[in-house]
Amino acid sequence: MIEARGVQKSYPGRPVLRGVDLAVQEGETMAVIGGSGCGKSTFLKCVIGLVRPDSGSITVDGTDITRLTREADVAAYRRRFGYLFQEAALFDSLSVWENVSFGLRYLTSLPPSRFRAIAKDKLALVGLKDVEDLRPSELSGGMKKRVALARAIAAEPSYILYDEPTTGLDPIMSDVINDLILDLQKALNTTAIVVTHDMKSAYKVASRIAMIHEGRVLAADRPEAIKATKDPYVRQFVDGLSQGPIKMKLKEFEPETVEGGAR
Numbered sequence: 001m002i003e004a005r006g007v008q009k010s011y012p013g014r015p016v017l018r019g020v021d022l023a024v025q026e027g028e029t030m031a032v033i034g035g036s037g038c039g040k041s042t043f044l045k046c047v048i049g050l051v052r053p054d055s056g057s058i059t060v061d062g063t064d065i066t067r068l069t070r071e072a073d074v075a076a077y078r079r080r081f082g083y084l085f086q087e088a089a090l091f092d093s094l095s096v097w098e099n100v101s102f103g104l105r106y107l108t109s110l111p112p113s114r115f116r117a118i119a120k121d122k123l124a125l126v127g128l129k130d131v132e133d134l135r136p137s138e139l140s141g142g143m144k145k146r147v148a149l150a151r152a153i154a155a156e157p158s159y160i161l162y163d164e165p166t167t168g169l170d171p172i173m174s175d176v177i178n179d180l181i182l183d184l185q186k187a188l189n190t191t192a193i194v195v196t197h198d199m200k201s202a203y204k205v206a207s208r209i210a211m212i213h214e215g216r217v218l219a220a221d222r223p224e225a226i227k228a229t230k231d232p233y234v235r236q237f238v239d240g241l242s243q244g245p246i247k248m249k250l251k252e253f254e255p256e257t258v259e260g261g262a263r
Contacts, residue, residue, distance in 0.1 A: 001024065001025055001191075002060050002159070003060075004021060004058050005057050005059075006019050006056035007020040007057070009039070009046060009054050015215060016042045017046070018214065020215070020216060020217055022217050026191055027189065027190075028208060029191075029194060030194070030207070031196055031201075031210070032193060032211075033197060038214065038215065041086070041163055041164075044193060048083055048161055049078055065077055080158045081161060082160040083161045084148055084149055088144040089148065094136075095132065096123070096131050096136070097120065099147060099151055100151045119154065120132055122150040126150045141169055141173070142177070146180065149184075156188070158191065159191050159192065160188075160191075162195065164196055166196065174201060178200075178204045181194065181205045194206065202223070203227065206223055209221065211233075211237060233245050233246055
């Protein structure tokens with residue numbers, strides 16, 4: 001289980017997480033939604049240990065990762081996770097199979113002679129065949145996402161973290177990625193956190209949905225309950241409405257307003 005308590009994180013002059021409390025149960029897929037800049041991706045990076053919270057705790061399987069100080073302990077912790085980056089983050093200079101197997105060299109003790117075969121197996125799991133020797137520049141956007149997903153599962157992690165898995169994809173390919181997330185959860189029995197602003201994706205893949213607003217978890221419930229919510233903040237976001245209590249920061253066009261007055 002992953003449990004965050006009072007997680008806070010600020011960057012110079014800008015608080016991002018202001019006390020996140022959230023528990024992700026073993027075997028579930030938690031979708032984390034919220035507006036741009038609300039702290040979704042920062043929270044994900046705190047969970048995997050790429051960013052250290054200023055305060056609060058993140059406990060994974062009984063270990064408070066915010067207390068890990070030795071690099072060896074942090075590295076061992078990260079081996080439990082697969083991470084799908086928002087823009088796929090493939091290495092242009094490497095072939096597809098080299099991208100997929102990149103982490104095996106650092107995360108496992110497997111001999112390099114097995115890397116290509118493992119990459120081929122994981123690519124098959126995400127619906128890609130005979131692409132091992134292609135370069136990222138030869139792939140479509142959807143194929144790049146699937147290669148990145150194959151890399152995320154290459155070391156057979158217990159947890160998979162998805163950062164905006166459908167961003168930049170057309171509706172059909174987005175649904176392909178959603179199906180893959182569901183299929184992999186069943187096939188690998190993993191626990192997953194999916195950061196997304198795509199409500200269609202969130203409703204389809206999640207066992208529960210949590211909304212972060214202004215650095216805090218505003219609601220966390222089953223998709224059916226989120227769909228039927230009466231909370232005005234959650235309602236505005238899931239319906240995609242410009243009017244409501246959430247005020248957009250459109251500095252290029254007008255000053256930010258709160259309750260009808262200028263700040």
